[in-house]
Amino acid sequence: MEPSGVSDEKRPTVDMVKDKNGTDQILLQNPKGASVKISLHGGQVLSWKTDKGDELLFTSAKANSKPPHPVRGGIPICFPQFGTRGSLEQHGFARNKIWLVEENPPALSSFDSIDKAYVDLVLKSYDEDTTRIWPHSFEFHLRVSLALDGNLTLISRVRNINSKPFSFSIAYHTYFSISDISEVRVEGLETLDYLDNLFEKERFTEQGDALTFESEVDRVYLNSRDVVAVFDHEKKRTFLIKKEGLPDVVVWNPWDKKAKALTDMGDEEYKHMLCVDGAAIEKPINLKPGEEWTGKLNLSLILST
Template structure:
């Protein structure tokens, strides 16, 4: 490739910091093929992930509230240090409501098949005095959001205990996938797994089907899953693949019609166009001794067929 061609590729790969309508910083990642991702420092939340054709892959509600401290309904909120209501904190913890900062001095991250074609941003969350009053544990939560040359979205998380005593936490990357119609979607990779059903007071069941399909509200935590889960969207002729490390559980959620109407930041009929499938660590909390660090990795990819 000639020099001008190389320069053109580099120019097309970009990391740009912008502001949303409330003045909160966002980082926009663009790879050289035209794929993009947008990450808000409000919650360290990925709000957009687009293909090189401009196709949006993440769902965001038309009624989503973008003004802090409200979490945004859609994208990929980070639920930490608690998932759900099973604990002393507010539902899904406080990380998704906090303003993160761009990490100016990130430590070396675990990289898989690293190359110069990746574009990424590093974010950091540390507890405020207010946070320490409700959850008295000092930590550093470092997050790298990365867009590969193929357009895959990768989130690498490192949580370090800088406390003088151990602490435990649960975590989930609450991924809202954009789908054509919930009745045309199936999830594979969960067969024969035990799951906790939040619609039945977290009672434990075993998945009987070869694939999970949807005819009513679903709110489950599948336990000790494989590291690869697939979401097939028949109408759109595309398949999302979720690859994960350090995140043994999988949350599957769709609110269906009745619950949708009870949520102020969610459209009455929008349950048809979204499905949450999360990489998570919920059933067995992660415990860190002083100075210890946990690493989790989530990679999302999409393949079109037909």
């Protein structure tokens, strides 16, 4: 879990802490002071801070952090589905399960590095509650790492240990902390087709050079580029979202009416959050017995003057 081979004063650290409910969390810190906090409840990243202590992820002040409720904010993992379908709960069950720290994870080639603080988590399908609602045997391996430059990387590997094929959808439902929703724009989605959840998943084509926000947005952009950018003019910073194995991008802001209807979100908090997700939704991922899928999300911050 902890890299070796670096002098103590420059060593990334990996610590186990508990939240107010007694839920285990992992705190990653790089030598410069940046940090990432991950809850074993949901395998969910709850905090991503710069070396100056600036929080980059939004979490609602009204979020319910007591299991089994998912936390409104951070980066919930939506698996094995995004949205609602069949008997599965909305956005699947992964964000509501307790994950385990994996002491001897399968090797990740060319990834381990002495300047990264990282943790490996695993979710398996061995409890009856899970197999009753989704009757498939799987292993979901998740590595969360914090690099020396402050970049946050999530690598997911889902393996089918079934005797039959199964399919799933997935999204890293990333809540970015922003100055004001009217001050941000998203680039990298121009000319793409998208499914609009406000119009019963009707298909449209993005006409603008950049996506800006004046009302509720709930869209799945299809077959996007591997890099999407969120520009925050007021805070003079840009989030870069780089992804592999995740062809789609979800963009969501509930705006005022929807925010007021959410019990775990403040009425005005929609102004300070924007979800932009790396995802695989339109075409579910199919795994034959023994097959494994890998998806990677890398989040970085660029400051402008």
